[in-house]
């Protein structure tokens with residue numbers, strides 16, 4: 383972690399910032415290893431300072447590395463921060479995210495300092511996962527796979543969406559996950575056409591498509607997987623939807639590698655679905671970065687000029703949604719490796735496994 387803070391200072395300097403305030407909780411965790419802590423101040427000529435509430439003092443003292451830990455009271459915070467930044471050659475101070483009112487109040491005490499939001503300082507680091515992060519994310523992926531397996535074993539006509547979500551949830555936590563990475567989706571029948579369907583008391587019926595989108599967190603890191611199941615032997619249309627989305631998912635995975643431009647990767651997935659005649663029904667981008675947050679850079683979309691790098695972790699999740707009929711999405715969390723890609727979630731995707 384101390385190494386990460388050194389890199390933060392270097393990146394900030396590259397971008398013309400003399401000091402930097404980290405306030406987003408996931409960023410504080412990334413730089414210090416602590417789940418507590420409110421403001422990390424990285425300034426020249428001083429050891430990094432982590433300000434923490436009394437409530438989180440103990441956990442932060444136990445976990446934080448590479449910084450001083452100091453408690454604050456809400457009334458004294460602004461003066462303390464200003465003191466820490468004053469007289470240290472600080473003309474420009476960057477931050478990840480702070481309320482405007484906060485900048486106003488600390489700015490009044492430091493009229494000579496310009497404050498500037500610059501999240502790229504942080505994201506340029508977080509976007510590339512190191513070996514330790516990759517290991518932890520592999521475990522987060524395994525936990526999502528185990529949860530999908532547990533849900534799959536309970537698939538039967540008559541069970542409710544909630545009951546299926548509960549099976550996944552129980553298996554995930556029992557196997558070692560801290561939490562869900564997001565609210566699970568178990569969308570069946572016409573509800574499978576809602577990309578974020580959540581779950582309801584609807585009972586699975588014969589012929590249903592069932593979209594299941596789940597993910598775990600492990601040591602703070604997220605995983606994200608979606609599979610679509612089919613209740614009974616499907617008709618030609620449902621089969622076509624499933625096979626089209628699977629072709630799109632696989633074609634995209636095959637081109638994921640360092641140097642691939644995110645927009646082009648998205649286009650590969652889109653072309654397969656357009657060629658099958660469902661272009662207007664693919665209503666979201668291919669994927670998103672995954673890490674300490676479930677949605678983070680890089681975006682894998684038509685609007686993204688970013689280039690994939692080894693150490694990126696992104697989702698590969700094309701989908702087709704037909705309102706009133708149903709939908710299909712197949713998603714894995716994918717690590718970009720030095721010469722290609724590797725799935726961190728890997729529950730079977732084949733058509734036979736999808737039918738119950």
Ligand SMILES: [Mn+2]
Nearest residue numbers: 606697699713
């Ligand atoms: Mn996703």
